[in-house]
Amino acid sequence: MAETVSHSVLIVEDRHEIALRLKAAIEKTPELTVCAVADDVDGGLNQLFEHKPRIVLVDLGLPDGSGIEVIKAVVAANWTCEALVVSIFGDEARVIEALRAGARGYVLKSGSLANIGNDVLSVIEGGSPISPQIARHLLAMVSSGAAGSPEGSPLIDLTGRETEILNAVAKGYKRREIGEKLGISTGTVGNHINNIYQKLNVNSNTEAIARATRMGLL
Amino acid sequence: MQNSRPFIIVLAWIAGLTSLIWVLDIGSIKPIDGTVMLTQGRSCETPDCAEPVDIDLPLHYPELYAAGHESRYLSFDLPLQDVPDDLQALYLPSFADEVFLRVNGIPVYGSELMDRQPARMWNIPVLATIPPNLLKVGQNRIDVALYGYPQEGLVLERFHFGSAKVLVPHYNWRFLTSAGMARFNLGFMAVAGIMLGIIWAARRSEAIYAVLATSCAFACIICIHFGFDTSVIGYRWWSLIWQVSVSIYVFLIFRFCNHYIGEDLKPLENVSLVLIAAELVVGSLVPAPYLFDTLLLFKLHPSLLSFLVLAVLLGNRSKVDGHDLRIFFFFLSMASAMGVYELYIIAVVDPGRNQHIFQFMPLAMLCVCLWLVISRFMLSLRSYEELTGTLKQTIAAKTEELRLTYEKLGEAERLKAINDERQRIMLDLHDGIGGQLVNTLAYMQNNGKGDAVIRTALEDALRDLSLMLDSLETDASISTLLGMLRTRLEALLAEHALEFDWRIDDEPDLPNAGPSQTLNLLRIVQESITNIIKHAGASVITVASDRNSISISDNGNGFDTGPQEGRKRHGHGLAGMRRRAASIGAEFDLTSDATGTTVRLVWR
Structure with a gap:
């Protein structure tokens, strides 16, 4: 099963160490692979259309703009693709804006990332994390x-x-x-x-x- | 009419009023001081006074069934001791229909009839001035030629000779109360009619104004009859016109009254219309000599109708405002009584009264009309004022509302500015410091560097920052902040094989809620939880709240809550928690035994 179903994940996160941690955490889950990591909106959009990932993890505060733009592109994508906001605390009002733009939820990047793989899988299965x-x-x-x-x-x-x-x-x-x-x-x-x-x-x-x-x- | 009582009352009332007018003997001709009143003379067969017969004034020639006109010649002697120096005059208060006056053979007023129609001067007094040089000492002769219509009879009332200065005021008064009044009312009725017509044109739906305007038009015809010489139209046609006008006028008043009261008397109105039509037809066809008496007979109709108007008014008095009713009834009955009195003067050959007063009738009716218009005007004025009052109140209320809205708006803008600034600081804390802390932690984990103390310190700092950001949330609710706390600590709990028993029910209601109070509260809760994680050896942390308290308890092994032991185990944490609890006005209560520890915050 793990062989047949492998979902690709794009990470858009400007802080290098966090991006690495996310990547590592995601790749602990056999059903998920990280196809690319981008550190700004431009890069995120390019990678999005290049790799056509199943899931996009996106930070909102990016150097060249807001992750909302990436989320909008995800919503408009012509393949099955869902965006999850990566948030430090998961509480900021911006998350709501991201949800309105079409994000399926958020994942916390502070603290333990042990569960992040499961969170992503639950979104793929139709769940929506909510704080x-x-x-x-x-x-x-x-x-x-x-x-x-x-x-x-x-x-x-x-x-x-x-x-x-x-x-x-x-x-x-x-x-x-x-x-x-x-x-x-x-x-x-x-x-x-x-x-x-x-x-x-x-x-x-x-x-x-x-x-x-x-x-x-x- | 189901009830004839009002009709009988009205009959009695009108009879009373008419008698009153009779008793008042309006316009009776009395001697005037300093003048001569001529009461005796001779009736002659020719203008030159052939075959004289002595007569006494007033003289009422019998009414005859004859067409055309008749002439009568009278002669009076006026003995004078001396010839006065000032202008003299003959003042004839009442006669019918035209006079031709000569003094000592010289014409002083009018002219011989020849082949004219006699002028209709029956309601117009005459003042003929006489230059003193026409007079002589001794016997003077005054020749009076009367021209008139035989059906109504020729009349000469007593008349006066004297100084013009003395007689003019008497003449003026007489003129004013007879033809003058009729002319005055003609103007009034015309104006009222035009005004009512304009009102009707503007409010077509209210036919009542059309009825009133039309009635004014017919009243004008009546006024013309009483105020002017109408001989140019011809005796027959004018008689028909003015007499039918009276009938139509009363009919219109009847209609108006019914409409005003809301009484439906259509059958009676129809009967009245038929009678008017009959009057017109019969009046046009009847042989000329019988015209006057025939038309007089038809006057029974408007008389009865005017009583009916009053009876209807009386019978429906409950439907009319008391004030309106009194005004209406009084003036309508005055008009009716004047009509009856006029009928009497016209019909009786020698009525003993010589002044017509029917020309006052339109004035009475005008009072009714004016009252109606004014009362309606007052009514609309009152409702207009009420409306204006309400509008003013509304405007005042709305202005106040607007002011409050502006105030609120200003307040909202101020709050927004504060909020924007707070958001900016929060964003900086979040993305800046928060991002750095997370990144540093990630670095340590990615590379396996850094010791546990630094890591714990960073994690504590991150959690504290979370609490600070949470408590700054504008619409923070404590239960939601507790929920957020749980969400963040869940992973940490899992790492230590702990789980929450979450019992948050009613929204905790802090006495002085605010960001710093909330932050203090959350810090106490967070510290209690981390203490349990670090020291208690428990498997379940129960967090419960209600309106007045929050408690955090565990099922761990407990500790001695005495100051010494507690300090050993919790460092300065407990003292800090107590201090924080005191600062938010909550009691800090710590209990611990072998089955676990409970921290309880209670406030009122």
Whole structure:
């Protein structure tokens, strides 16, 4: 199986040592190979189209611009490709912007990178990592919409269950724990989170971003 | 009418009013001081006074069923002791229809009829000035030729001779209250009619204005009859025109009143219309000698109709505003009474009253109209003022709202500037220091260099930086920050075979929440957790919170919480935690035994 399925990963990270650590961590996972490492937006875009990777790990603060540009190129790519933000703390508001641009989630680059391979694999399998702070942001978007924005419609429209799950995520609960609490499987929790991402993505038009920016969410 | 009571009341009321007018004896001719009132004379067969017969004034020649006109000649003697120096005058308050006056054979007023139609001066007094040189000492002779229409009868009331200076004011007053009043009302009615017409043109949906404008037009015809000589039109046609005008006028007032009250009396209106049509047809066809009496008979219709108007008004008084009703009823009944009185004067040969007062009728009606217009105007003025008041209030409220919005906007801009600056610093910390720390750690791991102390120090610094950045988040919620803390520590816990039992429920509500309070709180929690990782030998860390507390406990082997032992094991950490807890207004509570240790922060 490891022989038949090997996913290529592109790393776009300007700090050399971190890039090396990421590469090493990724390559510990047999199903993943690192096809290239780029240290700026230009290089990242070139490598993206040259190698057509399955996964792109991208830092947001790059010397010649924002990793968001790379994420947009990934979304527009004509092959199956997904972008993950590599973040030091996983909490910055920029991550939300990256998610709106189409990133599937983020991976932490601080601390242990032991799990990074699994994180990448879970994204390939359709999962979406989410942090408490991102969940809080999403909830704020829902409530700020509902609290009578002049446009009337919430920025994103969540079901009761989705709101419940986001609330639990925002308090630091893990998927497994949420599943136990709500009496549903961990996979179902993951599906709900995927749906939330999808909604965020669907609504990720210029207008919504403009509104969110105006409201100080982004 | 289901109820005839209002009608009876109205009849009595009108009878009372008419009697009152009768008793007042308006315009009765009395002697004027310093002048001579002529009351006795001779009636003659010819202008030169052949076959004189003594008569007394007032003189009412009988009404005859005859067409054309008739002439009557009268002669009066005026004895004078001496000839006055100033201008003299003859003042004839009332007569019918035209006079031709001569003094001592010299014409002083009018002319011989010849083949003219007699002028219709029955409501216009005459003042004929007489130069003193026409007069002589002793007997003077005054010849009066009366020309008129036999159907209405010729009339000469008592008249005066004297100084013009004395007689002019009396003449003026008489003129003002008869033809003058009619002419005045003609102007008024014309203006009112035009105004109502304009209002109707602007508000086509309100037919009531058209009714009123039309009624004004017919009132104008009535005014002309009472104010001017109409002989040019011819006796027959003018009589028909003005008499039918009275009927139509009353009909229109009836319609207006019904509309105003909201009473539907269509059948009665139709009957009235039929009567008007009949009056027109019969009036046009009836033989000339019988015209006047025939038309007079038809006046029963407007009379009854005017009573009906009042009765309807009275019967529906609950539907009309009390003020409006009183004004309406009073003036309408005055008009009605004047009509009845006029009918009496016209119909009776010698009524004993010589002044017509029907020319006042349009004035009464005008009062009603004006009242209506003014009352509507006041009403709209009032609603306009109310509207303006409301608008002003709204404007004031909106202005205040706008001011608050501006204030908020200013505040928002200020906050945004602060926020932008904070974001910039956070970004610098994050990408700059954070990036350096991570990169350095990565370098050490990549190359296997550096010792454990440096590594731990770097990792602690990184975690502390995380906490600082978290607590600076604008909309930080403590439960979310605890969640972030968990996310970052999870890998570290896994390395030490530990796991969290996470029990964060209600949002912790710090008494004085702010970035530094939050940071202190998180530092206590983080330090408690790292202490457990380092020292406790536990397998589960339970983190629980509610509104007023946070607790971190483990299932490790515990330690002696006494100051000595505690210090040995935790260095200055415990004291630091206590200090931090005190600074955020929380109680720091540490318990430990063989089954584990619990750190509890409680606040109110």
